[in-house]
Amino acid sequence: MNTVFSALHERLRTLFGDRKVVLAGGTRLSSRVTELHQLGARHTLVLSTDDHAPLHDSEVARWVPLGIAGGFVAVEQRRLTGLLENPSAEVRSVLDDFDPDGEALVVSTPYISTAEFAGRPVLNHRRQAWVELENKTTIDALWDELSAPRAPAVVLDLDFDALWQATVELDRGAGVVWSGDGPEINGGANFVRRVRSREEAADAFKVLARKCDFVRVMPFLxxxxxxxxxxxxxxxxxxxxxxxxxxxxxxxxxxxxxxxxxxxxxxxxxxxxxxxxxxxxxxxxxxxxxxxxxxxxxxxxxxxxxxxxxxxxxxxxxxxxxxxxxxxxxxxxxxxxxxxxxxxxxxxxxxxxxxxxxxxxxxxxxxxxxxxxxxxxxxxxxxxxxxxxxxxxxxxxxxxxxxxxxxxxxxxxxxxxxxxxxxxxxxxxxxxxxxxxxxxxxxxxxxxxxxxxxxxxxxxxxxxxxxxxxxxxxx
The missing domain is CATH 3.30.470.20 (ATP-grasp fold, B domain)
Known part of the structure; x- marks a missing residue:
């Protein structure tokens, strides 16, 4: 174990050691700052989506609240993406003051697919091909490729009559689950509904039709x-x-x-x-x-x-x-x-x-x-x-x-x-x-x-x- 720890820390130091780092949003930021400091980072700028910065050593990190907390993940991440892609004059001023040579490394949240922030690389940005794999209405093809057992399911566009017909056909006695997907970040069961009656189907349709492009219907498990x-x-x-x-x-x-x-x-x-x-x-x-x-x-x-x-x-x-x-x-x-x-x-x-x-x-x-x-x-x-x-x-x-x-x-x-x-x-x-x-x-x-x-x-x-x-x- 000690050998693995030593190897990991040594290699992480070659990435972050003696570098300036920008943490743009995210969770557990106090821990991230401490970890970067232990790995030899020169200084860290925290652009926080939390308006309440914790106590910190200004020699280790500078905290700047962005004031964009939205409560819902999708809202907050949409605002953060907008800031990364088109930073305000105020944010640019903070960045230039912290990193006038534009050499800092940027670490953002797990959702971000923006590759750079004001000319600085976002190390953990997601490629578009990776993002597309999260679509709940297309994932069944992967299970079939891997010969994985799965529940029967159909994927339909926003056609209520077709969705209800699929609901009737797939219901094993406990109802079905409608899972919507589309351009919005979909997590925390936001676009997931259990449907056991035509009334529940109508209520679910009202919500999903506004936010989603497709709906997967699957028996309730x-x-x-x-x-x-x-x-x-x-x-x-x-x-x-x-x-x-x-x-x-x-x-x-x-x-x-x-x-x-x-x-x-x-x-x-x-x-x-x-x-x-x-x-x-x-x-x-x-x-x-x-x-x-x-x-x-x-x-x-x-x-x-x-x-x-x-x-x-x-x-x-x-x-x-x-x-x-x-x-x-x-x-x-x-x-x-x-x-x-x-x-x-x-x-x-x-x-x-x-x-x-x-x-x-x-x-x-x-x-x-x-x-x-x-x-x-x-x-x-x-x-x-x-x-x-x-x-x-x-x-x-x-x-x-x-x-x-x-x-x-x-x-x-x-x-x-x-x-x-x-x-x-x-x-x-x-x-x-x-x-x-x-x-x-x-x-x-x-x-x-x-x-x-x-x-x-x-x-x-x-x-x-x-x-x-x-x-x-x-x-």
Whole structure:
């Protein structure tokens, strides 16, 4: 392990050492600044989409809030792309003051496909051929190329009668899922609807027709939404562990609530193997066909019939936070930047896989939360909680809490977060039901008004009630 770490750090220093770096938007910027400083970067300019710059050493980094936070990822990224492609006079002035010779390296968010920023290279920009692979309405061709089992699906344009006919034909008794795609960034279940009636179909059509060009219709798949990450190197694809996508269903609604990700869940071993094997084949296919480099996500559902894929995201996904937390001494997001930029990292894909897989299997984490519009807090409020039966309550002073429930200000009003305490939550089981219980408590106590939610239903061997959770914690 020490040899791999040493090789990675040495090669990253050859990219960032003694260089000025511009961080244009993104998350965990404080960590990125620290990592760049440790790799020998001369100075960092942070153009932040967050209006609240953290405390920092001005000798290490200069923070400039851009004031373009949009709350929704699509809104914020559209504004950031506009700034990169056509920077204002004010932003140009800041850049020229920081980097008068125009020699700085630029690192932006995983969504950005802009190749340069005011004449400076954006190291991690995505090629257009990579972006196109995220289209949910064309991805079935890849599953067929790789002989991957998948659910039946059809792709149609915005013709309501044709969509309804496909819905009737594909419904196995639990409804279908409409997934729209088009020019907008599509993530967080924004353009995904469960359709069980003609009324739900009409409501879904009103939303998707305004934003999408095509719609994929697929039977609703019962099971746990899961994702597995692959990281494409020049010599092969490193494949990581499955991650639970925490996606409760809104009771009485066609909508889903994307509530983040967590690594506590362990699918049955045979499903884990299916996921990882398919991810390796996907990575190799991406490398062969579009010269892909870096991280991608393979998403799908862990069903009673095995893993059924639904989409890929050709970028550094939000769930990589689970791996960052498992191995904090490794600047994982900068490894991604170096790979996309074609920089030699000095380690093989298998060496990297062994390092990261072992760490993530041994350390469970998550990033679970939801945007809230009903309240507008001016400061952070948080309380320790425990889970009892199928509910969640605030912990008593003498109890060991199993999670922390937090409400903090955000551009959309508020952000509700659940931080599970890994030492109090046994690994192996999904956390969707615990998340639903915690959100119900927030609705009751803080007026967050997320409404009734239902967790994804796991396969029989995955069921763990919160009674059993409490017994596991107190045993």
């Amino acid at each position: 019962e099971g746990i939404p899961v994702s597995v990450h692959g990281i494409v190197f020049p010599d092969g694809t490193a494949v990581l562990r499955p991650i639970e996508m925490v996606v409760p269903r809104r009771a009485g609604s066609a909508r889903f609530l994307y509530a983040g990700c967590a690594s506590y869940y362990d699918p049955p071993a045979w499903i884990r193997d299916e996921m990882r094997n398919l991810a390796r084949r996907v990575g190799e296919r991406l490398r062969e066909t579009v010269d892909y480099r870096g991280t991608f996500t393979l998403d799908g559902i862990a069903t009673e019939d095995g893993f059924l894929p639904t989409e890929i995201n050709t970028r550094y996904g939000g769930a990589m936070v689970c791996f960052e937390d498992a191995l904090p001494q490794l600047p994982l997001s900068l490894v991604q930047v170096a790979l996309v930029a074609g920089h030699d990292l000095g380690v093989s894909s298998m060496e990297f896989e062994e390092l990261l897989l072992a760490a993530a299997d041994g350390f469970r984490a998550g990033s679970v939360g939801a945007n809230v519009r009903a309240v507008n807090p001016t400061e952070v409020v948080e309380r320790p909680v425990v889970f009892t039966d199928w509910s969640c309550r605030f912990a008593h002073p003498e109890e060991a809490p199993q999670a922390t429930l937090r409400l903090r200000p955000s551009p959309l009003g508020a952000r509700l977060e659940v931080d599970f305490h890994a030492e109090q939550v046994p690994g192996g089981r999904p956390v969707a039901a615990l998340t639903v219980a915690a959100f119900a408590l927030a609705d009751q106590e803080w007026g967050t008004n997320l409404g009734p939610l239902e967790p994804a239903i796991p396969m029989g061997e995955d069921v763990l009630t919160t009674v059993e959770l409490g017994e596991a914690v107190t045993a």
